[in-house]
């Protein structure tokens with residue numbers, strides 16, 4: 501199966517250089533406020549897509565178990581160092597375009613700062629839809645091409661691409677901004693009912709971030725976030741949508757919920773240090789507490 505290219509974070513110091521030393525306290529706090537407003541009170545099994553080093557994971561308190569999925573093994577190692585090994589957290593290295601789970605098992609999913617890297621966003625969203633069950637909640641953050649700065653730059657002739665057209669813009673290799681209407685259309689096609697939209701990072705401007713404390717800016721951001729229900733002109737937008745029905749969120753052993761990412765065979769055979777696929781014969785390693793579905797070991 502051929503899949504779209506992946507923006508590979510293997511070996512990246514993203515968590516430290518971008519978040520901890522990159523002056524992003526304001527954005528981090530503003531996202532925390534948005535997530536608090538969007539997350540349901542509770543749930544059984546949450547899939548965090550593009551979990552990275554687990555920056556947001558502690559914010560998903562209401563869920564009994566959380567699957568942290570990322571393409572980068574080193575990001576997951578950092579997440580594991582932060583969150584530890586317990587029944588509550590399951591670490592999975594895999595490609596979002598080939599999710600190694602059976603259909604409909606999750607009652608929640610989040611995808612924060614990750615759609616941003618999807619060259620074929622509808623394909624990625626279709627995979628998310630496949631593994632969510634009836635009544636599941638999906639919280640999606642996307643980078644908005646229709647943001648105020650892009651509009652002004654376009655009108656002043658400093659930017660060649662139009663923020664008003666529906667197609668995604670790749671402003672750097674494998675980094676995409678999306679039009680809000682395109683996102684709404686893709687979600688609707690997949691049967692998601694959009695319940696709430698919050699605009700985030702209204703004040704992502706160097707001079708404001710240098711002069712005002714991050715907590716104050718984030719608090720102000722929180723005030724403006726609900727305006728996302730009316731219009732979206734910020735660089736980041738959070739959307740909570742839901743599938744119809746009730747009663748999803750699998751319990752039981754996680755290994756029973758995996759399927760082979762190559763041939764979709766289920767169940768996989770648990771051999772301790774690897775899972776074996778009885779369909780295609782591929783073996784998927786479990787190393788240092790991380791299930792690795794990127795490349796088979798045979």
Ligand SMILES: C[S@@+](CC[C@H](N)C(=O)[O-])C[C@H]1O[C@@H](n2cnc3c(N)ncnc32)[C@H](O)[C@@H]1O
Nearest residue numbers: 509550551552555570571572595596612613617
């Ligand atoms: C910008 S980081 C965001 C990390 C985290 N969500 C956060 O907000 O701190 C994007 C993450 O998406 C992951 N990623 C990118 N493409 C992926 C893919 N095709 N499958 C799985 N993960 C992917 C990267 O490895 C990276 O950890």
